[in-house]
Amino acid sequence: MVVPAVPPTRYDVAVIGAGPVGLACALEIQRRGLSVCVLDKGALVNSLVGYPTNMEFFSTPELLEIGGYPFPTSHYKPHREEALDYYQRVARSEKLPLRLYERVVGLGGELGNFTLTTSRGEVASRFVVVATGFFDVPNLLGVPGEDQPHVSHYYKEPYAHVGQRVIVIGAKNSSAKAALALTRSGAHVTLVVRGAALSESVKYWLRPDLLNRIAEGRITALYHTSVQAIGPDAIELLTPDGPQNLPADYVYALTGYRPDYSLLTALGVATATDAAATPLHDPATFETNRAGVYLAGTVCGGLNTSRWFIENGRHHAQVIAAHLAEQSH
Known part of the structure; x- marks a missing residue:
């Protein structure tokens, strides 16, 4: 007897990257009534897990907040451990569907009907948001x-x-x-x-x-x-x-880090020929050259990894969520 294949779980939006900006995107998208899942090849806020013990952020807590959740801290500037706790609590409070330790390796289909191939199977979605940062690939x-x-x-x-x-x-x-x-x-x-x-x-x-x-x-x-x-x-x-x-x-x-260009290529996102090797995207909507695929956060700057960070990259979430809501009507 032939057992029929189980179809992949389908979402409106798949967010790749469970860092602060990826979580902010998922949160804003979910609040607009769209179904979403967050995939990451590592832990929740994996880059922060890899930061030095007791590292102090340059930004004050209100500049690191997402989704309107206050960021409590016992210091003028929060430490790594406080940030880990904060972002984990936000993800739990919003009941964001998380697929951790699941690496994305490819993307098939087109706008409205994508299929992400991962290390554990497939995920179907109408849209894709890439918020993968840069900390995982050293120079x-x-x-x-x-x-x-x-x-x-x-x-x-x-x-x-x-x-x-x-x-x-x-x-x-x-x-x-x-x-x-x-x-x-x-x-x-x-x-x-x-x-x-x-x-x-x-x-x-x-x-x-x-x-x-x-x-x-x-x-x-x-x-x-x-x-x-x-x-x-x-x-x-x-x-x-x-x-x-x-x-x-x-x-x-400690010679710096760069975006995962092999992943961007696998997702069909092209790169400009400028010195920063900037992934192609519309600065007004953050949609890439591949229709339905968006960038958010540090990855938008390519090799210019100091252009976008949590403090300003978190605002990409609202822009992308608004554009996706418009596309969904």
Whole structure:
């Protein structure tokens, strides 16, 4: 006997990405009477799960709120753990249908009749919203040894590195925070910077702290220096004085992140030829070149990952939800 295939669950809208902006989109769409589901290849607000322990947000809580829910905090600026709790509570309060740890790998069909292929099956929807951020794809150095277990593109906390020789690669906020925390926890830190100085984007309260630690010799900074290879217990550098082999127990390559362009390609979203490799979309509606597929949040900026963030990207939700409601009538 042939058992008929079970048709995929059908929704009005499938939102890819369960971060703050993805949740904001799902919330606004659901409030307009459309059925919605949220898919993510990782956990709920997966990027925040990967942020450093006790990380402090640059924004104050009211700028991180979604759906009109107040964001309570015991600090002037909320910490990572408070944000995790806040967004999880909003998702539960709104009873948003979540499909976590389910990776989207393809998109078939057309406007009004899409089928998302995932790691667990299929999801049918009339529209698709992509709110995948950029934190899951690091900018690789492209050097031998980068894939070793003692090399990471994500910094979490310093406590495992007491007494160790740690190399931090990068010149922006992530590198500055990691270098300072590691040093204060007893690691011997060398900061490797490709350019002549720290980035101008380093937060104003971090810059003097880091520069003072460098000046007093607690942190070694190597400028105009590039990584050539990473060995099991040393890192090969090219410095202004020539090649240098530096002992290293652990390496943090904090060189930034980028959108998942392979996913965008699989979804049929084209990319502009500008320097930021911006995914094509209408800035008025956020609809992409593929009719019925929308972008929201940081992914809209392509490689310019500082253009959109939670504070301003959350407002994309209302624009997209309004456009989808109009399309549905």
